[in-house]
Amino acid sequence: MMEQQRRSDAITVARLTAAPSESVIELFRRSFPRHPVSQVDSVLASAFLGAYAMRSILLVAQERESSRDVGFLIGGDTLTLDRTRVEFIRKHALRIASNSTRSRSLFRLLLMRLRPARSFATAPYFEYQLRFIAVDPQARGLGIGALLVKAFEDELRPSLDGYHTWTMLGERGAEGFFTSLGFVRDVVSGDHVRLRKSLR
Ligand SMILES: CC(C)(COP(=O)(O)OP(=O)(O)OC[C@H]1O[C@@H](n2cnc3c(N)ncnc32)[C@H](O)[C@@H]1OP(=O)(O)O)[C@@H](O)C(=O)NCCC(=O)NCCS
Secondary structure, X not given: OHHHHHHHHOEEEEEEOOOOOHHHHHHHHHHOOOOHHHHOOHHHXXXXXXXXXXXXXXXXXXXXXXXXEEEEEEEEEHHHHHHHHHHHHHHOHHHHHHHOOOHHHHHHHHHHHHOOHHHHOOOOOOOEEEEEEEEOHHHOOOOHHHHHHHHHHHHHHHHOOOOOOXXXXXXXXXXXXXXXXXXXXXXXXXXXXXXXXXXX
C-alpha cells in the first residue's frame, strides 16, 4: 500500500494531442499484438495512435524522475472513436491486409473498405468508451493503470450530463482490473467482455 502510494506520487499523467513516444508505440504493439495495425510496423502504429490523440483522448503515464513513459490509455465518445478507427483502417486497408497473416482479418478489412463507416458502430453514441489501456509489464501492479483510469474519468466528467454512462470493451484477462475499479460485467462475446460503469 505504501509502495503503491509512493509509486502514484512518482507518476504524472498527461493528455497528448499528437503521436506519442516510441516507447508508447512499442507498448501498444506488444500489448495488442493481434490488432491489425500492430502487425504492420511502428510507423503505421504511430499514425494510428496520433489519429486518436487528435480526435479523442490519449493519456500517457510518465515516471516523474526518469521521464520514461510507462503506460497509456485511449478513450472518448464512441462515435468519434469508431469514426477514427474506421477512417484510418479504410485509408490503410490494403497495407494492413497485405501484412495480415489471418485470412479472416483480411476479409474483414476488405469488407470495411466497401461498407459505409457508420455501419461499424460498437455501442450507442451517447456513451463513452475506454478502448485501449496498457502499462509496461515491468511497472504493472503498482497502481499506474488505476491512475490512468482515474485521469480518464476526470477528463470525461465535465462533459457528462445526467444521461451518460460509460462502457468499455476489454480482453477477458483484464476483467479483475476493471471490476476492482467499480466496473460491472455487461456482455461477454468471445475473448472480450464489455463492462460498464456509470459516472453519474
Ligand atoms: C490491465 C493493466 C492495464 C493493469 O495495469 P496495472 O498498472 O498493473 O494495474 P494497477 O496496478 O493499477 O491495478 C489496480 C487494481 O487492479 C488489480 N488488477 C490489476 N490487474 C489485474 C488482473 N489482471 N486481474 C485482476 N486484478 C487485477 C490490482 O490488484 C489492483 O487492485 P487493488 O487496488 O485492489 O490492489 C495491465 O495489466 C496491462 O497493461 N495489461 C495488458 C493490456 C490489457 O490487457 N489491457 C486491457 C484491455 S484494453
